[in-house]
Amino acid sequence: MARRNAKKILVILSEYGYWGEELVGPLHHFDQRGYEVVFATPTGRRPHALPPSMDPTYIDPPLGKSVTSEEVAKLTRQVDESDRLADPIDIGAWVPERPYTADEDYLRKLEAYHRAVDVVAQELEEYDALLIVGGSGPIVDLANNERVHEIILAxxxxxxxxxxxxxxxxxxxxxxxxxxxxxxxxxxHVTGHCKEYDYKDGTGFLGTDFVMGPPPYPLEYILRDATGPDGRYHGNFGKETSVIVDYPFITGRSTPDSYLTGEKIVEVLEDGLRRFGW
Structure with missing residues (x-):
């Protein structure tokens, strides 16, 4: 049963595959606390878990071992097959698209765009936190999605x-x-998928037969550059978990950090946590 004044979380998922534990880990903590969870995808299509994330026998190449327990595989299948993900918000229909500068009547369109973005920001006021779930899918439809960026900025x-x-x-x-x-x-200060965890081959996505070698960009290098000289990327390679809280950001490195990421989101919301892991 939801608690009075329960928190409301917006969870964004890729339509090209999310990693199961990276959803069910935080979801475990949200459900325990009675939070309301609302899902959103880029075009409103139902998201699905990447098959390897539901297979306990799948050996993760960089780690040389299974990263999915029987319990997590079962929980992922239950969520993936349930009605919870059946009707996500369509971000494309919700958040406007920025006009091209070459568009006719660009100035008026840009003014209209900013008015529409302000409306979305007002609608987002009902949410207490945002979570973007990982996996290979976000490489395709979340990383450079300007509509997703507008939600983050709001x-x-x-x-x-x-x-x-x-x-x-x-x-x-x-x-x-x-x-x-x-x-x-x-x-x-942030963490994220470190270079040592990147595949050398076999990066795949749902909804397409396309399988590539390594990811198209090394996230670690991007995060190192984006945080600048006064910030820092923390890979914590060799440590079992890596979750960094540098408010307002809560970042988790990879699959093994999913439950801890959810735990820290709760502590940020309920206990005023502002720094953790560095």
């Missing part, structure tokens, strides 16, 4: 928690105000 301007996991951290590096185009994580 939470940032409202001073509300913004959490991301694995390759779901990439949109934080790319979400920038068009006035100065400076990274929003400049001067911040």
């Amino acid at each position: 939470f940032l301007r409202a001073g509300k928690p913004i959490a991301a996991e694995c390759y779901g951290v990439a949109p934080l590096a790319f979400a920038r105000d068009w006035e100065d185009r400076k990274s929003i994580i400049w001067g911040k």
